[in-house]
Amino acid sequence: MYRYDEFDETLVRERAKQFRGQVERRLKGELREEHFKPLRLQNGVYLQLHAYMLRVAIPYGQLNAKKMRQLAYVADKFDKGYAHFTTRQNVQYNWIKLAEMPDVLDVLADVEMHAIQTSGNCIRNVTSDHLAGANLDEIEDPRPWCEIIRQWSTFHPEFSSLPRKFKIAVTAGETDRAAVRVHDIGLHMKKNAEGRIGFEFIVGGGLGRTPYIGLTTREWIAKEDLLSYLEANMRVYNRHGRRDNKYKARIKILVNELGLAEYSRQVEEEFAAQNTWEKVVLPQEEVERITAYFAPPKFQTLPVVSSAFEAFKAGGREQARWAKNNLRPHRAPGYISVHIALKPQGVAPGDATSDQMRAMADIGEQYGLDDIRVAHEQDVVYPHVKLDDVPAVYAALKAAGLHASNAGMGSDIIACPGLDYCNLSNARSISVANEIQAVFADPEFEDEVGTLHVNVSGCINACGHHHVGHIGILGVDKKGEEFYQVLFGGRADEKATIATIQGPGLKHEEVAPAIRRVIGKYLELRREPTEKFIDTMGRLGQAPFKEALYASA
Amino acid sequence: MPLLKDGKIADDTWAFVADGDELPAEGHVAVSLARFLTEHETLLAGNHQVGVKLANSEDPGALKPWLDRIGMIALEFPKYVDGRALSQAQLLRRRYGYTNEIRATGQVLRDQLRLMIRSGFDALVIDQADAEAVYAFSSHEFSEFYQAAADQSATIFEKRQQARQVKKPTDERTRNGN
Numbered sequence: 164m165y166r167y168d169e170f171d172e173t174l175v176r177e178r179a180k181q182f183r184g185q186v187e188r189r190l191k192g193e194l195r196e197e198h199f200k201p202l203r204l205q206n207g208v209y210l211q212l213h214a215y216m217l218r219v220a221i222p223y224g225q226l227n228a229k230k231m232r233q234l235a236y237v238a239d240k241f242d243k244g245y246a247h248f249t250t251r252q253n254v255q256y257n258w259i260k261l262a263e264m265p266d267v268l269d270v271l272a273d274v275e276m277h278a279i280q281t282s283g284n285c286i287r288n289v290t291s292d293h294l295a296g297a298n299l300d301e302i303e304d305p306r307p308w309c310e311i312i313r314q315w316s317t318f319h320p321e322f323s324s325l326p327r328k329f330k331i332a333v334t335a336g337e338t339d340r341a342a343v344r345v346h347d348i349g350l351h352m353k354k355n356a357e358g359r360i361g362f363e364f365i366v367g368g369g370l371g372r373t374p375y376i377g378l379t380t381r382e383w384i385a386k387e388d389l390l391s392y393l394e395a396n397m398r399v400y401n402r403h404g405r406r407d408n409k410y411k412a413r414i415k416i417l418v419n420e421l422g423l424a425e426y427s428r429q430v431e432e433e434f435a436a437q438n439t440w441e442k443v444v445l446p447q448e449e450v451e452r453i454t455a456y457f458a459p460p461k462f463q464t465l466p467v468v469s470s471a472f473e474a475f476k477a478g479g480r481e482q483a484r485w486a487k488n489n490l491r492p493h494r495a496p497g498y499i500s501v502h503i504a505l506k507p508q509g510v511a512p513g514d515a516t517s518d519q520m521r522a523m524a525d526i527g528e529q530y531g532l533d534d535i536r537v538a539h540e541q542d543v544v545y546p547h548v549k550l551d552d553v554p555a556v557y558a559a560l561k562a563a564g565l566h567a568s569n570a571g572m573g574s575d576i577i578a579c580p581g582l583d584y585c586n587l588s589n590a591r592s593i594s595v596a597n598e599i600q601a602v603f604a605d606p607e608f609e610d611e612v613g614t615l616h617v618n619v620s621g622c623i624n625a626c627g628h629h630h631v632g633h634i635g636i637l638g639v640d641k642k643g644e645e646f647y648q649v650l651f652g653g654r655a656d657e658k659a660t661i662a663t664i665q666g667p668g669l670k671h672e673e674v675a676p677a678i679r680r681v682i683g684k685y686l687e688l689r690r691e692p693t694e695k696f697i698d699t700m701g702r703l704g705q706a707p708f709k710e711a712l713y714a715s716a
Numbered sequence: 717m718p719l720l721k722d723g724k725i726a727d728d729t730w731a732f733v734a735d736g737d738e739l740p741a742e743g744h745v746a747v748s749l750a751r752f753l754t755e756h757e758t759l760l761a762g763n764h765q766v767g768v769k770l771a772n773s774e775d776p777g778a779l780k781p782w783l784d785r786i787g788m789i790a791l792e793f794p795k796y797v798d799g800r801a802l803s804q805a806q807l808l809r810r811r812y813g814y815t816n817e818i819r820a821t822g823q824v825l826r827d828q829l830r831l832m833i834r835s836g837f838d839a840l841v842i843d844q845a846d847a848e849a850v851y852a853f854s855s856h857e858f859s860e861f862y863q864a865a866a867d868q869s870a871t872i873f874e875k876r877q878q879a880r881q882v883k884k885p886t887d888e889r890t891r892n893g894n
C-alpha cells in the first residue's frame with residue numbers, strides 16, 4: 164500500500180486545518196451556507212435529511228487494519244457506532260456534527276486518510292479493481308496509476324470548479340471489475356501491437372438520469388502521455404461542458420452533443436497544442452517509487468490443494484456454500500481472495516458496526532497480509548488469504564456476524580440509502596431491497612438461481628446503479644406515493660449495457676412477488692443450470708420476463 | 717470594491733468602456749473582445765493602454781496576435797463555482813506566454829483565491845473586508861502542490877526529484893515516463 168511522504172502528509176494536514184477554519188467561519192456566521200456549501204462538498208460533507216453526512220475517501224478501495232480500526236473509532240466516537248461502505252469504494256458516516264467534522268479529519272489524517280474531493284464538482288476519488296494484484300487475468304497492477312491520478316487530481320488548480328462531478332476508474336483485468344465503461348473517464352490497461360502496456364481511454368460513460376456507456380477515444384495511450392491527455396480532456400470539459408442545467412452538465416452530455424468525432428478532435432487539438440512545460444510527465448524514478456509500494460507480497464510456495472480447505476468445504480452445508488460463493492481464484496497457488504458480503508438479510512446494504520470493522524481489521528491483519536479492500540459491490544475483500552487459513556477466517560467472520568454467503572447472488576443487492584437518509588430520494592430503497600432479499604432467503608433456492616445482480620436506487624440519480632443491474636429497481640414518486648420501475652438486462656462489466664425499463668411502476672409490496680415470478684420464468688427457460696440469468700435473457704430477449712413481471716398486476 | 721494587485725490594495729487605473737460608447741482620448745481603456753477585434757488598429761495606435769474583458773465562454777486564443785501589446789485582461793467569475801476563467805488564465809499564461817495583468821472579476825471569494833493565483837491571476841476585484849490580510853492568509857494556506865501551474869511554485873514531484881538527485885548526483889536520467 165502507498166505510504167505518505169512528508170509532502171502528502173503536509174498537504175492533508177493543511178487541508179484539515181483549512182477546513183477547521185472554514186467550519187469556524189460558518190459556525191460564527193461569517194460564511195453563508197450558500198458559499199460554504201461547495202467548500203464542504205469538496206470535503207465530503209453533505210447536509211442530509213437528519214444530519215450532516217461525511218464521506219471519507221478510500222482511494223481505489225485500499226485499506227489496511229490500522230485504517231479500518233481508525234474508521235471504527237470514528238464510528239464510535241463521532242457517529243452512532245456504524246458506517247456505510249459505498250459503491251464508490253468510500254465509507255460514509257450519517258450522523259456527524261458539523262462542529263466535530265474538523266476533529267474527525269485530524270483523526271483520519273493520523274492514519275493517512277482524508278475526505279478530499281469525495282463530493283462536489285471536482286475530480287472524485289479514483290476507483291479500481293478490488294482484486295488488483297491478486298486476480299488471474301490482469302496484465303499489470305493498476306493501483307500505481309490510481310495513486311498517480313489521485314496525486315495529480317488533488318486540489319488541481321484548474322479543475323476544482325468543473326461543471327459537475329468527475330469520476331475516473333482504472334482496471335487492468337480482462338474482466339472489468341471496476342465498471343470503467345460507466346465512468347466519466349474509464350482507463351483499461353492494455354498492450355499495444357508492440358506489447359507495451361498503456362491505456363484504452365474511454366470517455367463519457369455514466370449512470371444518473373441519462374445513462375451512457377462510455378466511448379473509446381483512444382484505443383491505446385502510452386503511460387507517459389496519460390496525465391497530459393487527461394489534462395486535455397479535462398480542459399475541453401471545463402471550458403465547454405454545459406453549466407446551464409446540472410442534469411446536463413456531466414461530460415457524457417458534452418460528448419453526446421458534440422458527437423464522438425468532434426469531441427475527440429477538440430481534445431486532440433488541445434493535446435497537440437500543449438507546450439513541453441505544460442506536459443505532465445512524472446520522472447521515471449517517481450513512477451518507480453510509487454509502483455514499489457504495490458509490489459506483490461512475498462507469497463509462500465504452497466500446494467494448489469489444501470487439505471484443511473477441502474475438509475472445511477466438506478464440513479457442513481453453510482460453510483460449503485460460503486466457500487462456493489464468497490471466494491475468488493488467486494494467482495498464487497494455495498491462495499484465494501475472500502469476499503465479505505455486507506448484505507445479510509434485513510440489513511442496509513454496505514453497513515457495518517464498529518465491532519465488525521474491528522473484526523475485519525483483526526482478521527485481515529492476521530490472515531490477509533494486512534491488505535483489505537472495499538469493492539464497488541459494497542463488499543469488503545481480503546485479496547490474499549492462504550487456503551489453509553480459510554477455516555479460521557470463516558470462523559472469525561462468523562463470530563462477528565460477517566459470514567453471509569451470498570456474494571454475487573440474488574440477495575447480494577446494491578442499494579442506495581434512499582428515503583431513510585437521502586433528501587433527494589423519491590422512495591425507500593433499503594426496505595424494498597430487504598424484501599427482494601427475502602425472496603432468496605432459502606440458500607438452496609438462491610444457489611439454484613445462481614449469479615444475479617439486483618441493484619436498487621431511490622431516485623433517478625441512480626446511486627444504487629439500477630441501470631447496470633441484471634435486474635434494476637428505481638424508486639419514483641407518483642402523486643406522493645412510492646412506485647418502483649423495474650429494468651432488465653444491465654451489466655457493468657466489460658460487456659457494459661444499460662438496462663431497459665419494462666413498463667409501469669409497481670407498488671412497494673408488489674415488487675418482491677414480481678421479481679419472484681421473473682426468477683421462476685428464468686428457471687423454467689434456462690437451457691441448463693449453468694446458464695446465468697443474464698445469459699438466458701440475452702438469448703431469449705426480455706419479453707418473456709416482462710410478461711412474468713406483470714403477470715398478476 | 718477594492719482591487720488587489722499582487723496582494724496589495726492598488727488604484728484601479730483602468731476604465732471599462734462599453735460597446736458603442738465613445739473612447740476617451742487617452743489613458744487605460746478596457747473593451748470587450750468583440751470591440752477589440754473590430755477596433756484594435758485604432759485602439760493600439762492611439763494614446764491608450766489597452767485592456768480586454770473576456771466573457772468566460774470566449775477563447776483567449778483570439779487575442780494571440782496582440783498579447784504583447786495588451787496591458788490587462790479581465791476574466792469573469794459570474795458565479796464563483798464556474799471555473800471556466802481558470803482555464804482561460806492558464807491558457808494565457810502557460811500556452812501563450814502572456815505576462816501582463818490578468819484580473820479576476822465577478823464573484824471572487826476568499827476560498828477561491830488560491831486556485832486563481834495558481835492559475836495565473838495577479839489582480840483581483842474582491843468584496844472583502846481586510847482584503848490584504850485575507851489574501852496573505854489564503855495564498856499561503858497550502859505549502860505543497862502536486863501540479864505545475866501558472867505561478868512558479870515547485871511541485872511535489874519536482875521536490876521529490878530534487879531530493880533523489882541530491883542523493884544520487886550521478887543519475888543522469890531525465891523526465892521520461894515508463
Ligand code: SF4
Nearest residue numbers: 579585588621622626
Ligand atoms: S439514488 Fe437518489 S435516493 Fe438514492 S442516494 Fe442517490 S440521490 Fe439519494
